[in-house]
Amino acid sequence: MSKTKRKGNGVGQLLIPLIAILLLVVFNLIRDPSFFSIGTTVNNAGTTVLSGNLISIINGASELAILAMGMTLVTAACGGQDISVGAGAAIAGSVFVRVLKSGSSITGLTVLLAFLACCVVSMLFSSFNGTLVAVFGIQPMIATLILYTCGRSIAYWINGGATPTVSSGIISSIGSFIPNVPIPTPIFIVVIMAILLNLAFRFTNLSLYTQSVGINQAASRLNGINPTFIKMLSFIILGICVSVAGTIGVCRLSLINHETLLLDVEMDAILAVAIGGNSLGGGRFRISGSVLGAYIIQMLTTTLYAMKVPSTDVKAYKAVVIILLVVMGSPVVKKKVSGLIARRRAGSAGSEGKEAA
Amino acid sequence: MKKLFALSIAALAVSACMLVSAGADDLIKVGIVNNPPSESGYREANVKDFESVFTEENGYDAKTYYSIKNDEQLAAAQGFITDGVDYLLISAAETTGWDEVLQSAQEAGIGVFLFDRMIDCDEELYTAAVVSDMRQEGETAVAWLEGLGLDSYNIIHIQGVMGSDAQIGRSDPLDEKCKAEDNWKLVVEQTASWDEAEAKAITESVINSGEAFNIIYAENDGMAKGAVAALDDHGISHGVDKDVIVMGFDCNKWALRELLAGNWNYDGQCSPFQAQVISDLIKSGEAPAEKKIISVEKGFDATTITEEDVDTYGLGE
Numbered sequence: 001m002s003k004t005k006r007k008g009n010g011v012g013q014l015l016i017p018l019i020a021i022l023l024l025v026v027f028n029l030i031r032d033p034s035f036f037s038i039g040t041t042v043n044n045a046g047t048t049v050l051s052g053n054l055i056s057i058i059n060g061a062s063e064l065a066i067l068a069m070g071m072t073l074v075t076a077a078c079g080g081q082d083i084s085v086g087a088g089a090a091i092a093g094s095v096f097v098r099v100l101k102s103g104s105s106i107t108g109l110t111v112l113l114a115f116l117a118c119c120v121v122s123m124l125f126s127s128f129n130g131t132l133v134a135v136f137g138i139q140p141m142i143a144t145l146i147l148y149t150c151g152r153s154i155a156y157w158i159n160g161g162a163t164p165t166v167s168s169g170i171i172s173s174i175g176s177f178i179p180n181v182p183i184p185t186p187i188f189i190v191v192i193m194a195i196l197l198n199l200a201f202r203f204t205n206l207s208l209y210t211q212s213v214g215i216n217q218a219a220s221r222l223n224g225i226n227p228t229f230i231k232m233l234s235f236i237i238l239g240i241c242v243s244v245a246g247t248i249g250v251c252r253l254s255l256i257n258h259e260t261l262l263l264d265v266e267m268d269a270i271l272a273v274a275i276g277g278n279s280l281g282g283g284r285f286r287i288s289g290s291v292l293g294a295y296i297i298q299m300l301t302t303t304l305y306a307m308k309v310p311s312t313d314v315k316a317y318k319a320v321v322i323i324l325l326v327v328m329g330s331p332v333v334k335k336k337v338s339g340l341i342a343r344r345r346a347g348s349a350g351s352e353g354k355e356a357a
Numbered sequence: 358m359k360k361l362f363a364l365s366i367a368a369l370a371v372s373a374c375m376l377v378s379a380g381a382d383d384l385i386k387v388g389i390v391n392n393p394p395s396e397s398g399y400r401e402a403n404v405k406d407f408e409s410v411f412t413e414e415n416g417y418d419a420k421t422y423y424s425i426k427n428d429e430q431l432a433a434a435q436g437f438i439t440d441g442v443d444y445l446l447i448s449a450a451e452t453t454g455w456d457e458v459l460q461s462a463q464e465a466g467i468g469v470f471l472f473d474r475m476i477d478c479d480e481e482l483y484t485a486a487v488v489s490d491m492r493q494e495g496e497t498a499v500a501w502l503e504g505l506g507l508d509s510y511n512i513i514h515i516q517g518v519m520g521s522d523a524q525i526g527r528s529d530p531l532d533e534k535c536k537a538e539d540n541w542k543l544v545v546e547q548t549a550s551w552d553e554a555e556a557k558a559i560t561e562s563v564i565n566s567g568e569a570f571n572i573i574y575a576e577n578d579g580m581a582k583g584a585v586a587a588l589d590d591h592g593i594s595h596g597v598d599k600d601v602i603v604m605g606f607d608c609n610k611w612a613l614r615e616l617l618a619g620n621w622n623y624d625g626q627c628s629p630f631q632a633q634v635i636s637d638l639i640k641s642g643e644a645p646a647e648k649k650i651i652s653v654e655k656g657f658d659a660t661t662i663t664e665e666d667v668d669t670y671g672l673g674e
Contacts, residue, residue, distance in 0.1 A: 041591050044588070049590065053565045056561045060554075156395045160401075162609070163578075164611075184590075253582055253586055254582075254586075257579050260551055260579065261554075263550070301558065305547060306566060311516055311547050312548075314547075
């Protein structure tokens with residue numbers, strides 16, 4: 001099984017995102033040779049930390065990368081996307097802050113409790129989405145449209161409007177740097193999430209089952225896989241991703257603004273899945289592709305800021321690059337290119353043959 | 358059909374409110390049409406302000422209708438008119454479409470006050486409009502900055518959603534100043550669309566580029582906080598007598614506390630408090646000299662702000 005999987009789902013899928021990263025890196029190096037240089041500074045908490053655009057990109061993409069992981073699973077299992085992850089993260093962040101504020105002081109224990117609470121709430125909301133999709137067979141985009149529309153209002157109810165702040169050493173340790181550790185904490189969180197998912201794939205049949213449900217639901221059912229359960233599970237895993245992303249978002253700024261927290265991130269997460277070469281129609285998937293996609297999007301944003309593109313033009317520039325990426329990864333172009341390569345190979349093989357004769 | 362349904366629901370809601378309140382005769386009947394408090398921290402303070410001024414103790418019988426949709430607001434206003442309120446107070450969702458409703462209010466002899474937001478209509482249709490002048494907020498901030506008398510102004514300008522009233526009003530005076538003066542320079546001018554995280558990313562990109570800057574001019578408190586988070590990560594000092602001057606807008610309570618602690622330098626007010634001015638006008642019974650009344654808006658300086666200012670002018674908690 002693993003052999004056939006590799007054959008159709010190998011480096012080929014990652015080719016486009018890798019080319020995209022390469023192009024962005026080369027472009028930036030030509031524009032400013034020191035763009036990716038990493039230095040150290042002492043932050044205001046007194047810790048010596050790494051700094052530079054590369055760190056900013058990897059750090060800044062953390063929430064998106066985590067959401068892209070969950071989004072890939074949902075996409076693969078359900079053949080559709082969850083567009084409520086931004087609103088869900090706002091709810092998760094609000095719950096996190098609400099629990100923290102209800103205690104008298106912020107300690108490691110209360111932070112853990114707050115995180116668990118926001119995990120549970122996120123999983124509840126994502127199971128709501130999951131139920132609509134898996135049990136009632138509603139298209140994912142329509143089902144999650146409900147939470148997309150009302151999610152930020154729910155987040156408002158939790159904390160009552162204003163933008164509450166929570167300041168504590170623990171919170172800033174999660175959102176920026178742990179004292180005496182030079183690497184931003186969100187990067188560690190992404191790594192931990194990636195390892196956890198990887199372990200889940202290695203020791204369970206989750207990956208295989210998700211793919212088969214995505215490719216052919218009826219056939220998987222006949223083979224003893226429960227599609228409802230698998231779809232539900234993918235939504236619940238996404239729910240965990242949402243709560244982690246929401247928590248990071250809140251901790252970064254020690255503040256929850258339910259209107260702007262991870263605003264429009266659902267579109268970027270779906271884009272990351274697409275750039276990663278995954279089919280948005282479900283089936284085969286590769287999480288590493290989506291994570292690469294997330295870093296590409298962040299690198300693009302950082303590049304545009306560094307180029308000082310005028311405020312009004314940023315989205316247009318972003319759109320142009322994304323059109324290029326998506327067209328490059330489209331089946332038609334892929335087929336043409338591989339056809340071209342095959343013909344060349346055939347041609348050179350032919351000429352070699354002549355010489356030999 | 359959907360619209361009609363929304364209208365009838367709104368009208369029903371208003372008339373239901375009316376039925377309950379019938380009976381109080383000597384009170385001044387006021388119908389308030391506002392945006393819902395969930396819109397923003399600003400709106401929340403605005404709603405609270407009206408709730409605290411238009412009370413029975415102050416001699417008012419006030420009914421409020423909240424909606425973010427213009428057509429629902431229009432229906433509600435019409436409902437208030439039909440019910441025979443004495444005064445109609447409106448913060449419109451959109452600037453257009455109000456002529457007909459205001460006309461019928463005038464015919465019914467109802468005094469109309471606009472607050473917070475202007476409406477595109479004939480001035481004769483309302484008694485007065487109590488509004489913020491966003492441009493004035495920008496000018497106050499730029500004047501404060503100029504008053505510091507720095508040798509050079511290297512500014513990171515973080516803008517709100519492009520095209521919004523607040524963005525235009527707070528951007529223009531700074532842009533004009535930077536064009537006019539040689540020692541005023543915009544290191545970067547970029548929109549973060551009110552998003553704190555985006556503001557942090559923009560500031561970070563400037564820090565990474567190694568360009569020198571000494572001022573953060575963020576068009577709201579949240580974005581200023583985002584920018585400050587980037588400064589903290591890179592060990593750049595900010596606040597009173599520090600390397601970087603931090604400026605925000607909106608006067609959230611937590612932001613004013615940052616001023617009080619000397620971590621930020623300036624916060625510009627966008628006053629949500631219009632109720633008292635309107636109440637005074639109603640009680641005096643006289644038409645104001647100017648139709649458009651600009652709310653007095655302060656700019657707070659970290660070196661002079663007091664605990665009392667934080668309590669009086671701070672929004673939220």
